Amino acid sequence: MTRLILSLLVVLAFVTLPFWMSDPYILGLLILAGIFIIAAISLNLLLGYTGQLSLGHVAFFGIGAYTSALLSRGFDVDLGLGLTLDVAPKPVWLSFLAGILMAALFGWFVGRLAFRVRGAYFVILTVSFAQVMRLIALNWVDLTEGPMAINNIPSFTLWLPGLGVTTLTTKAQNYWLVLAVAVIAFVLVAHIVRSRVGRALIALRENEGLARSVGIQVTHYLVLSTVVAAGIAGASGGLYTHYVRIVDPDVFMFIYTVTMIIMVVTGGKGTLTGPIVGGLLFGLMPELLRDYAGPEVQWIIYGAAIVLIVFFLPNGIVPAAARIWQRLAALGLRLVPEHLRPRLS
Amino acid sequence: MNGVMLGSTYALLGIGLTLVFGIMRIVNFTHGEFYALGAYMAYLFVAQLGVNFFAAILLATAIGMIVGAALEFFILRRLKTTDIDSVMLLMIGLWIAMQNTEQLIWGGVAKLIPSPFAQQPLVFGPVSVSPLKVFVLVTAIVLLIAFHLLINHTRLGLAMRSTFQDRDVASLMGVNVGTIYMATFALGSGLAAVAGALLGPIFLVSPTMGDLASLKAFAIVILGGLGSTVGATIGGFVLALVEEFGSGYVSADFRDAFSFLVIVAVLILRPQGLFAPKERVG
Amino acid sequence: MQKLRWATAAVAAVLTASAAQAQETIKIGMTQPLTGPVAASGNYVANGAKIAVDVINANGGVLGKKLELILEDNKSNPKEAVNAVEKLILRDKVPLLIGAWSSTYTLAIMPKLIEYKVPLIVETSSSGKITTSGNPWVFRISPTSEMEAKAFLAKYDSFQPSIKKIDFLSVNNDWGRGSAEEFSKYLKTKGVEIGSVQFMTPDATDLSAQLTAIKQSGGDTLFITTGVEQMTLALKQAAELKLPQRIITTGGSFPDQLIANPGPKEMSSYHLLFFSPWFPDKAKYPDIAKVYVDEWTKRKLEFPGLTEGFRGYDAVLTAVEAIKIAGKAEPEALREALWKTRLPAVNGDIAFIKEGPAGAESGQNQPNIYIVLLNQGKVTMPLP
Structure with a gap:
């Protein structure tokens, strides 16, 4: 019960944040951090719950970004043999959904292909997939404009009750949009993790042989979670593309995958709130450091913070905090006279 | 010729990475930074302190090994976790910190290491090649042979191989696993550093040079099969030749794509890599 | 949650502090890639800009105030470029920006110029899209290909x-x-x-x-x-x-x-x-070029960096001229002033012509080029 109240309070605090923290700079930071937190939430489903490390996760982010950007701007592409595909500009929300679908489709494809292998090979296959995607974005100039980048991408538009289709222009509106997608992603992942699928995934992470022997369809569940994770990452790419409003092959940069991994593992992989805590910490820290150190030193501090977290909190921040919380709670209980203690069920 | 020269240094890089992964189960993101460290040390000694070129390469390698050993002793050994993802994250943190320390010390401007070799290329009929490249090739081949002798014909090599096979059994048989880990990480880092010190004078030295080296090293290790040093050696040459011929005959734009396409093909056809026996799949 | 609150409170405290102490100077914001793969050039350009600010301040500043350059790293990354300019515009309240080296970073920050109505002087990027996509806040001094x-x-x-x-x-x-x-x-x-x-x-x-x-x-x-x-x-x-x-x-x-x-x-x-540091005499305005070269050498910066550092130097000179014409450091006034700005600089004359769709034109300058020959470590200027 207290858990529910606490989580409602947290959600309420985030929802009302633009009212008590109206500084657009901070909202801007939270929007960009939030976009990467959404991607980190999706990575956590794979890394934390299936134990499969996708080092090419940025591929799905980039596919979502490019699909949404291209559809919202419209494009024509020469398919060879005298065929051209001419697509008129679509509404942004529709392009955004198409981006999610496209990313999920690639997730299915990569999942089918990649789960023939496991562990380290899965890692490398996903890295290679992201590299191939980057090279396609770079060299298929006819479609993606290659390194010349697609710019002037429209801002997000949304159908709102009572207002019709509106363009989201203010920081607060964009913040709420990112928050809404983040909440949906969080609830979706939480739902999967707590369902039969989630239990199967965890069984699989712990002992694949055993899971197989009790009749869990390993590949089926792995592919399913890859599809969901890819779709969510695609959504985060779509948000990115309509917020930053330019997309170029740099969206496939390896450092973006690294950012997501840092968020997931420092927060605590395999915990639902881990990516959020890690994401807020490592999304905001670089900005807070700007005033206090030279550019290289900022990065050195960033790297050192990661090292220290692994050193002292090897399971991540959330599990460590949970342990401290439990100890405090136990301590608190001991101070309360026995007949007043609540019964632990 | 160029492909073979690159291949020999790629092989050194790949062996270092596969050794650390195979024996210690660490996805070593700092590998490229040891490559950069080797190159920067060579620059420091040759260009800034005026040390003899060949001595500088030796010193750079030694420093790479010492820093690697120190990293193992002061950080990796003391970790409370063996979880592969957490250790990988630690290596990511170190990678970021090391790369930016290099920039802090030497700045972002790329440096050139002067070499004592004649600048005039040697010409053999239609082929011309610089003496420096010949030196790099010969050194790298000598090191590759030395490394395989070390692994297959010394007590240290035997202890490393047995730790690789089964850490617990090796420990029971009296192998000091801690020492082997330190030796492994030092050796892996030293191999990356020597590759950096050798390629540094051919290319340029810059803080981000390690990123591409890491990427190539990962590709080589996959090609050869994780944990297989013979595989990494052959993988290094295969990658360099694929790049060279792929870009020579098809299109140079897609040069880096070839390596990845080859990897994807290898993984689909033979997931355990080209040269590793099946049970080594990690 | 508690943690977040503290963090935001800390940020808010920093904000008020920096806003309070900033009255006596005129600020210009600059974003360059100071770390990452293209850091070398970004640092050259940033050094050029810093030198220009020192030179201006040594000569009494602008409009009787000191000029202050606020430099933020965009980490060779378009996402960080957006963060950097939002910090410069929203926290430091700069009335004018210089940046962002690569065309990608410049294109990434361009929507922010329209959103906050702040002009940008583009010092390096060469992509045609920068001046042709209908952004009236963009003024480019670097040449297109x-x-x-x-x-x-x-x-x-x-x-x-x-x-x-x-x-x-x-x-x-x-x-x-x-x-x-x-x-x-x-x-x-x-x-x-x-x-x-x-x-x-x-x-x-x-x-x-x-x-x-x-x-x-x-x-x-x-x-x-x-x-x-x-x-x-x-x-x-x-x-x-x-x-x-x-x-x-x-x-x-x-x-x-x-x-x-x-x-x-x-x-x-x-x-x-676009600038040949071996032959400052051959520059269109040798006096200006010599001041720049002297100050650069005085700071013991790498000599060849001069070939790129002038971009930052000229961008600051342009900004200062615009501030003088506008008579105040306000974004809209500076945008109008930039259209009237004509000045001699290290590269040569700087003035902006209109480019891009009518009604939302961007400014583009026509720079000079110099051709040098490098042979056996010697640099000459053999062409007339």
């Missing part, structure tokens, strides 16, 4: 033996591709034939495959367009392969490492620069 090609054409006749068939080795990005396209277009008007056009990824170090293809093309002149590091590698490797072509590099970078470490004796190359 087209301008460079056009300016080169004027010097075409000075090359002996004359240029008949050309090849290209370009970095595979908007700049490299744009440059190859524009130089082909303009040189074709002189009846020049196009041979082999090769691209390379920005991080490629071994270029032997591309160079071998170029060697076999039978051209007489090779144009190389890429950053300074890859340019150095390309020149070294071309000499090793004994490439027969005359080499001309474009884009304004100079392979400084080859001065101390010259290659084989036949190795020589022409470099198209």
Whole structure:
């Protein structure tokens, strides 16, 4: 019960944040951090719950970004043999959904292909997939404009009750949009993790042989979670593309995958709130450091913070905090006279 | 010729990475930074302190090994976790910190290491090649042979191989696993550093040079099969030749794509890599 | 949650503190890649800007106030470029921006200019999209590849033996591709034939495959367009392969490492620069160029960095001139003032002409070019 109240309070605090923290700079930071937190939430489903490390996760982010950007701007592409595909500009929300679908489709494809292998090979296959995607974005100039980048991408538009289709222009509106997608992603992942699928995934992470022997369809569940994770990452790419409003092959940069991994593992992989805590910490820290150190030193501090977290909190921040919380709670209980203690069920 | 020269240094890089992964189960993101460290040390000694070129390469390698050993002793050994993802994250943190320390010390401007070799290329009929490249090739081949002798014909090599096979059994048989880990990480880092010190004078030295080296090293290790040093050696040459011929005959734009396409093909056809026996799949 | 609150409270405290102490200066914001793969050039440009601010302040500042440069790293990454300019505009309240080196970073921050109504002086980026996409807050002092090609054409006749068939080795990005396209277009008007056009990824170090293809093309002149590091590698490797072509590099970078470490004796190359630090006398305004060169050397910065550092220097001079014309440091006033700004600078005259869709034009300057020859570590200016 207290858990529910606490989580409602947290959600309420985030929802009302633009009212008590109206500084657009901070909202801007939270929007960009939030976009990467959404991607980190999706990575956590794979890394934390299936134990499969996708080092090419940025591929799905980039596919979502490019699909949404291209559809919202419209494009024509020469398919060879005298065929051209001419697509008129679509509404942004529709392009955004198409981006999610496209990313999920690639997730299915990569999942089918990649789960023939496991562990380290899965890692490398996903890295290679992201590299191939980057090279396609770079060299298929006819479609993606290659390194010349697609710019002037429209801002997000949304159908709102009572207002019709509106363009989201203010920081607060964009913040709420990112928050809404983040909440949906969080609830979706939480739902999967707590369902039969989630239990199967965890069984699989712990002992694949055993899971197989009790009749869990390993590949089926792995592919399913890859599809969901890819779709969510695609959504985060779509948000990115309509917020930053330019997309170029740099969206496939390896450092973006690294950012997501840092968020997931420092927060605590395999915990639902881990990516959020890690994401807020490592999304905001670089900005807070700007005033206090030279550019290289900022990065050195960033790297050192990661090292220290692994050193002292090897399971991540959330599990460590949970342990401290439990100890405090136990301590608190001991101070309360026995007949007043609540019964632990 | 160029492909073979690159291949020999790629092989050194790949062996270092596969050794650390195979024996210690660490996805070593700092590998490229040891490559950069080797190159920067060579620059420091040759260009800034005026040390003899060949001595500088030796010193750079030694420093790479010492820093690697120190990293193992002061950080990796003391970790409370063996979880592969957490250790990988630690290596990511170190990678970021090391790369930016290099920039802090030497700045972002790329440096050139002067070499004592004649600048005039040697010409053999239609082929011309610089003496420096010949030196790099010969050194790298000598090191590759030395490394395989070390692994297959010394007590240290035997202890490393047995730790690789089964850490617990090796420990029971009296192998000091801690020492082997330190030796492994030092050796892996030293191999990356020597590759950096050798390629540094051919290319340029810059803080981000390690990123591409890491990427190539990962590709080589996959090609050869994780944990297989013979595989990494052959993988290094295969990658360099694929790049060279792929870009020579098809299109140079897609040069880096070839390596990845080859990897994807290898993984689909033979997931355990080209040269590793099946049970080594990690 | 508690944690977040503390963090936001801390940020808010910093904000109020920095807003309170900032009255006596006129601020200009700058974002450059100070870390990451293209950090070298970003730092050169940033140094040029810092020097210009010192020079201005030593001469009494502007409008009776000191000039203050606030520099933020964009970490060689478009997402961080957005963060950097939001910090500059929203927290530091700068009325004018300079940046952001690469075309990608510049394009990423352009929507923010419209959102917050702040003008931007573009000092390096060459992509045509920057001035043609209808953003009235953009003023570019750096040349597009087209301008460079056009300016080169004027010097075409000075090359002996004359240029008949050309090849290209370009970095595979908007700049490299744009440059190859524009130089082909303009040189074709002189009846020049196009041979082999090769691209390379920005991080490629071994270029032997591309160079071998170029060697076999039978051209007489090779144009190389890429950053300074890859340019150095390309020149070294071309000499090793004994490439027969005359080499001309474009884009304004100079392979400084080859001065101390010259290659084989036949190795020589022409470099198209926007400022030639060896010959400040040949600049259009030698006095201005000399001040810049002297201050740079006084700070013991790397000499060849001068070829790129002038971009930051000229951008600050332009900003100061606009502030003087506007009489105040407010974004809208500065935007209008930039249209009237005419000044002598290190590269030559700076003035903006209109480009892009009517009603939302961006400003573009027509810069000068200089061609130097590098041979055995010696730099000369052989062309008239």
